[in-house]
Each structure stands twice: as structure tokens, then as C-alpha cells.
Amino acid sequence: MTTNDTRRSFRLRSLAASALVALAMTASAQAQDATTIKVLNWQPGGPEYWTALVKAFETENPNIKVELETVPFDRYPEVQGPYIATRSGPDVMQQNAGLELFDRRVAYQELPAEVLAAGDDLLTRSGGCLNYDLTQACYGLPFGFQGNVMYYNKAVLSEAGLDPANPPSTWQEFGDACEKVKATGKTCLALGMTGVFPAYWVFPEIARNYLTEDDMRAILAGKMPWTDPKMVSILQAMADIPTKGWSNGNAPSISMLPDGADIFASGNAAFAGTIIADAVNWAAFGAALGDENVGAMRWPAVEPDAPLAKSFSGTESAVFGVTTWTDKTEAAQQFVKFVAGVENGNLLTSLGGGIPLNSKVDPALFPKSGALEQIREIIKKPTIHVGVLLSGQETDALGRGWQEVALGRLSVEDWVARMQVALEESPGKN
């Protein structure tokens, strides 16, 4: 090798090294430029969907990184409460639409028009706005539809001598079916009364039989006393479920998620009242019991002639909003906009087992499932989801009161009185 060759080789190596250093510096500068936002959520739709969501968002917004703080749904208020009380923590938070969001609106920025415009393709987004009114301040954008249905196990119904093609549609028929199911040694209605589930998953389904939508708005405003005969009737019908022996005996001491749902998913119950999306939905039960064994129906009508008896208690599943204490507002707003967009809607449909609110979602993406098809029929006639209009106090008193009624330690009259106290103690309703 000549001296010139050696020099050339040295120059080339120096050049390559310089290029590498420059590349590393650029990458480092880009990493430094990236904004990391923290998103508090309960991971509706499951981990696979959320991994895809974050990846898609970060691909579309290379300068924003997402850090998820995922909390189980029934523990969410206890984790979120201290964040709000101390005005610190995540940049974006998930919240149930309705009173829960309104009660906590001090933690959320009012979203500007350009962010709300990202929700133009949504079938509804009023649950993110004060008093369900689009003309008032809006604090979050939704992405999926949520609500309650009753799932049934066709194999268990057949075993009990019932027709899986015609599940019970009235309270009377349901009671008769339960007697037949119980005769096989199985639970009729898988139930768990601990936590927020009685308020969110059962109460609305009974309430539809006695209330009008105006009554529901009165509940939101705190103008409907629990001593009203309609409210008393709702509690009485709820009390009938355990006292008539339709549910599992340990219902008062277990939670619907996961314990109650597990009873149904293990094939030991004929019915379970859960939700259309997120966890314990048609997809989860289909995976556990086989799609061919799972059916979905409205909760049986207690008062079949009531105007809302054949409606679906539906709501925006949850909304995402930007916290008031974040110093990364722009990046946080980008995430909220993305969540409401069509790309996320497609992901929710294909991976999350959810029902998207975005009207531009490709219908071909819906998985093939008999129960899902039934759900898509049921949701065509929605009404207000009255469960999300209850305050924290009412939600707690409803669940605890139901437990005690089921155990024979509390009369319905005393339960009514407790609910009234809970209403009077609710900060957001007084």
C-alpha cells in the first residue's frame, strides 16, 4: 500500500466516522425534541389494541411519545382522585362520559373548536360536553360506543330445555327460565355486586322500564328524589334478582369484573349482564365459550309497555381530555384528536372488539360474530345511559345497599332512604 492509499483510506475512515457522529447527533437531537405525554387510561379494548393505537399515533406524530398509565376500571377513581386533588400527573386522562366527567371538569381543559372539529365524523360526542349539550363547554372527545346487553349461553339454555333462538324477553319469562336453569344445577344470572358495576351495568337496564328521558335528565340535575315511586320501583326490581334466587349466592361479596363474568365465561351460568365493548364483551365470551354458544339480547323488560323498555342504554364509552395542569397541551390535544379519528376507529373495530363512533370506519372490518350482529341491531334504538348520571355517593350506596338487601339485612325502604341521603350528599347535584 502506497502512502497516498494510506492517506485516502484514513480520509475515508475519518469521513465515515464524522458521518456516523453527525447521524448520532441528529438522532439524539430528534430524541430530545420529542415530547412525551402521559395518558391515564383503563385500556378499553385490550392491550393489543392499545399497542397498535400508540404505534399508529407515534408514527403519525414522530415528535410525540406516549407513555401509558393503565389502571383497572374499578380502581380508576382511586388512582385518578389524588392526581386531581394535587393538580398533577398525566397530560391526558380517560373519563366516563356524563356526570363523572362533569364532576371532574376542573381537571380538564375546555377543548377549542379546532380540536372538537376532529369529532365531526362521530355519531355523537355530547357526553363530553357539559349537561350533554354541544353548545356548552366540551372537555373530551369519545371514540367508541358503550352500553349494556345481556349475554346468554346457548348450550346452557338448551341443557335447561329452553330455546336458544328465543331467549326470555320479559321479566316473567326470565323468572321462568331461571327456575329451569337452576334445576340443572347452574346459576341463572352471573352477578357481582361489589364496586361500580351495579350502578353502571344493572341499574340502567331496570331504570329504562320506569323512567322517561326527561326523568333521566332530572337525575343528572339532582332533581329526581329517590323517594319518587318510579325510583322505588327500580330498586324493588333490582332487589328481586337476588331474593328470587336468580343470581349466584356469593354475588354480594364479589365484583362483576372479573368474578361475576368468570362464572359466565366458565360455562356455569346461563346469563350475564355486561357491556358491548372493552372487556367482558361478545369477543371475550366468544373466545371462552365458542362464538356459536354466545348470544346477546336486551335485558328482559320488567314493564314491556314502557316507552324505553325496548331501547338500548348507550353512551359514549369514554372520552379523552387534556388536563388543566399539563404543560404539553398541544401534544395532548393531538392525542385526543387522534383518538376520535377514523384511523383509531378502524383499529378499535378490528383489534379492540369495540363499536366505533366514527361514521367513516370501514364496516368490513367488523369481525364475524353472531352476538356482535345481534348487538349491532340492539344499539339501533339508543336512549340515555342513566348509570353514568349517578354521583359517586349514589353509585356506592346503590351497590352496598343492594348487597345488604340480597343478604336480607336491609329493606328496600331503608335502601331508598340511604339513596336519598347519598343524593343529598352529592356535591355535583346540590
Added chain:
Amino acid sequence: MHSTAHQATARQKARRGGSGLRPSLFLVGLLVLPALILAVVFKLVPLVRAFWLSLLKTQGFYDPTFAGISNYRSMLRDPMFEDAFRNALMVFLSLPVWVFMPLVIALLLFQRTPGWKFFRAAYFLPYMIAPVVVGIMFRQILSPDGPLNAMLISIGLAPLAIEWLNGPNSALFSLTAVALWSFFGLGVLTYLSGLSTVPQEVVEAARLDGAGFWRLLFNFALPLIRPVVGYWTVLCMSGMLIWMFPLVYALTRGGPGSATMMPEYLVFITTFEFLNRGKGAAIGMALFVFVAFISTFVVRQMYREGRGRQP
């Protein structure tokens, strides 16, 4: 002349005395100061702030307004408040078990009972498991078709295979038993450290005098480690309520109804689920008074006994 000399001597003495006293007081103050600052900053200030908060009306997370004693009125009207403190008292009734059971075990281990090394580790192991994990574990164990009932049925004790967490009395009993299981290893260790100061020869001598296990326990161990027993008793009394919190959280959420509601858990849900910080603080103050009253009684008893034992 004599008088002047006397005065000078007195001044010197005073100076010596003064210069000897001043640094010692200064040193004492300096040594006490960090503890004092910590106590004021982390105990007194939060306590005063909590009391002030209990006098405020808090509308969700909005700025509070002065409300006098209305939170205390609301607290007394709340049936859950009464239930929580009644449950706490019921838990306190199990105090003798919390105090004596670890002592019995500790004495057995101290006597080098066969397998004592294994049991020493085994008894302490539950204390090392996070209480929330213990709660989740026992939710499975105590479920109606769980391993505990399966075992009871398999050994012919089917009538005892009840729904442990379903009944108003059985739920509280189960919760207390789980807490005891989880924490009594700490008691065993505490007693063992007390017993380790006692020479083995003394035990041997007592045995040679014909002392059986129970005589050893009551006439030997108990008098010798009385201060340790007192310490563990106070720790249990104040700790029982605090230790319960993660178990209530993971196991029962205070239910069914309010059967296992504890004051501390009530403070938590009132503050963070009901968003009523003022009332939460009021219940917290009631809890403080409750624990302080009981602990003061026990601590005073300990001091009284300690003074009586001094020569």
C-alpha cells in the same frame, strides 16, 4: 479584701458553671431539633391542616368555603361512619389474640422446638408478602368454591365450609384473620428479639425446677419481656386499623354493605371517590381521636407499670 476575693471566686464559679451548662443545653437543643422539626413538619402541620380542611365545604375539586362543623354533622348522620367505627371496635376485641398468639409461637421457637429454624422463616414469610397481594390471594382462598372450603369438605367439616366473605360477621372475622395471618410474623420476630436478651441458662434452670410450657410463658417469659409485650400491644392497637386498609381494598372494599368498612377506608372513599375532602378530613380527625384515645390509655398503663418496677 476578703469580701472582694470571695466575690471573685463566686464569679469564677458562676462563669465555670455557666460555661459548663450553656454548651450542654445548646447540644441538647441541637440534637433534639431535627426530630422536633420532623415532628412539626410531618405530624403537626398535616394534622392542623386536616383539621382546618374538616371545617371547609369542598364541592368536588373546587375551591373550598368555610362551613364550620357541618362536615362533622354530616359525618355523624352517615350510617357508614357508625358502622366503620363499630367494626373497628370489633377488630380491637381480637387484640388479645394479636398479642398472645405471637408470644406463644415466639416462646416455642425460643425453646428450640424441633424444626424451629424452618418455622421461624415460615411465620415471618407472610409479613414479607405485600398486603394487596395477600388480599388478592385470600379472595381466591376464601371464595365459596375455593381451596379452604374444598379442604373443609374433604375432611368431613362441610358445615364449616361457609361463604366466608358473604356474611356480615363472617366477612369481618375473615378479614381480621387474614390481617392476623399477614402481620403476626412481625410480632413473633419482635418477641424473639425480646427473648434473645434472656440467657438460655435461665430457661434451663426454670425447666429443671419443673416449669412446663405455660408456667414458662406466664411466670417467666411474660414478666421478663413485659416492655416488649407493651410495645407490641401499642403497635397492634394503632396498626390494626392501618394494616387493614390494603386488605379491605383488595379483599372486600368494605362490603358486603358496610360489614367490613373501616374508618381509614371510609376516609379514602369519601375523599377520592365521593370527592368530599372536607368530610373525609372530618372522619380522619375522628379516627385520629379514636386511635389516640386508645393508644394513650395503653401507653399510660405501660409507663405506670414501668415506674412500679423501678427499684
